[in-house]
Amino acid sequence: MQVEPQTFDRVLSSMCTEPHPDARTAAERFLATNPGDPGTYPTVTELEEEAVSMLGEIAGLDSPAGYVASGGTEANIQAVRIARDRFESRTSNRVGDHTPNRNERSTPNVVMPESGHFSFQKAANVLGVELRIVPTDDDHRADLEAVRHSVDDRTALVVGVAGTTEYGRVDPIPELGEIARSVDALFHVDAAWGGFVLPFTDYEWNFSHAPVDTMAIDPHKMGQAAVPAGGLLAREETLLDELAIDTPYLESTSQATLTGTRSGAGVASAVAAMEALWPGGYQRQYARSQHNADWLADALVARGFEVVEPTLPLVAADVPVSTFDSLRREGWRISRTATGEMRIVCMPHVTRSMLEAFVADLDRLQCRASVPVVSDD
Numbered sequence: 457m458q459v460e461p462q463t464f465d466r467v468l469s470s471m472c473t474e475p476h477p478d479a480r481t482a483a484e485r486f487l488a489t490n491p492g493d494p495g496t497y498p499t500v501t502e503l504e505e506e507a508v509s510m511l512g513e514i515a516g517l518d519s520p521a522g523y524v525a526s527g528g529t530e531a532n533i534q535a536v537r538i539a540r541d542r543f544e545s546r547t548s549n550r551v552g553d554h555t556p557n558r559n560e561r562s563t564p565n566v567v568m569p570e571s572g573h574f575s576f577q578k579a580a581n582v583l584g585v586e587l588r589i590v591p592t593d594d595d596h597r598a599d600l601e602a603v604r605h606s607v608d609d610r611t612a613l614v615v616g617v618a619g620t621t622e623y624g625r626v627d628p629i630p631e632l633g634e635i636a637r638s639v640d641a642l643f644h645v646d647a648a649w650g651g652f653v654l655p656f657t658d659y660e661w662n663f664s665h666a667p668v669d670t671m672a673i674d675p676h677k678m679g680q681a682a683v684p685a686g687g688l689l690a691r692e693e694t695l696l697d698e699l700a701i702d703t704p705y706l707e708s709t710s711q712a713t714l715t716g717t718r719s720g721a722g723v724a725s726a727v728a729a730m731e732a733l734w735p736g737g738y739q740r741q742y743a744r745s746q747h748n749a750d751w752l753a754d755a756l757v758a759r760g761f762e763v764v765e766p767t768l769p770l771v772a773a774d775v776p777v778s779t780f781d782s783l784r785r786e787g788w789r790i791s792r793t794a795t796g797e798m799r800i801v802c803m804p805h806v807t808r809s810m811l812e813a814f815v816a817d818l819d820r821l822q823c824r825a826s827v828p829v830v831s832d833d
């Protein structure tokens with residue numbers, strides 16, 4: 457086989473990026489290791505502890521529990537699993553509950569803003585919990601009143617998003633945490649994309665800002681690690697105990713991950729990327745990406761498009777479908793939000809000159825679209 461992977465020079469909608477050179481090297485070196493079997497692969501297991509400790513530092517947690525997951529999807533599924541099992545042990549101890557319909561009584565629910573990632577649909581599906589999707593406000597953030605109305609004594613988990621996939625919005629995390637506590641539910645923050653840029657902003661989003669129990673934070677997105685490197689963090693080790701399954705044929709006695717065999721490449725590359733970039737490199741990258749997002753938003757506004765202000769390095773703009781399709785035909789990898797806006801994520805590989813070339817193409821296509829074609833004869 458001699459096929460080249462895509463280059464990144466027209467990729468504007470991916471949340472993944474070119475790995476940092478150190479991360480690429482580390483991924484290659486640890487390609488044939490399996491952190492799912494710590495008794496056989498102790499070195500990568502030690503690296504994983506380092507990864508969790510660095511992720512904890514980034515997310516404001518002193519002695520974090522967690523592991524390097526396959527991605528944000530796995531981290532979110534596992535967070536729902538922890539909450540469901542906590543809920544079940546909490547409610548099975550309830551005395552004097554004589555509701556006749558056991559299912560009605562015990563189906564736990566997860567309350568999430570509509571800006572939440574579709575991985576929670578998968579979680580609800582697999583884990584048999586009810587997913588209650590709550591509207592967002594005019595600025596695409598969780599509507600607190602709506603969340604308050606949706607939680608009840610069967611709420612196992614409240615989800616807040618710190619850096620939404622479509623608009624880069626950060627939900628009011630401390631307030632959501634309070635709502636979760638008010639019904640004894642756990643609180644999960646999905647910072648899969650935002651976790652590596654938020655430390656350089658004024659947002660309150662992490663374990664030190666709010667009563668957060670679990671968090672998804674992906675080194676393979678803004679963290680510039682190789683895929684697959686997601687992160688699941690938990691405030692306490694006991695939360696991970698909900699996930700522990702006995703492992704008879706391995707030397708280690710239990711496993712908390714959803715996957716069995718998994719790539720040590722992700723673990724090693726996450727550590728390498730964080731060692732190379734935390735905090736200064738990530739901070740500079742955030743500044744560059746945000747600057748690019750602001751520049752692109754201004755350029756689009758100047759051309760008369762309606763733009764959702766990029767409060768994090770992600771731009772959404774109302775571009776006609778025909779223009780969007782033409783840009784795709786030019787090879788630009790762009791995507792659409794659920795309501796149809798063009799969405800551009802200013803990842804580390806997205807440079808100013810790429811965006812200038814993109815806007816030049818946009819001008820050319822708009823111009824062609826607005827000038828009526830007059831034939832000579």
Ligand SMILES: *Cc1c(COP(=O)(O)O)cnc(C)c1O
Pocket residue numbers: 471526527528529530532573575617619620621646647648649674686
């Ligand atoms: C990308 C993303 C996910 C899913 O992460 P994967 O690594 O693709 O599994 C979850 N939540 C948010 C907010 C995301 O942006």
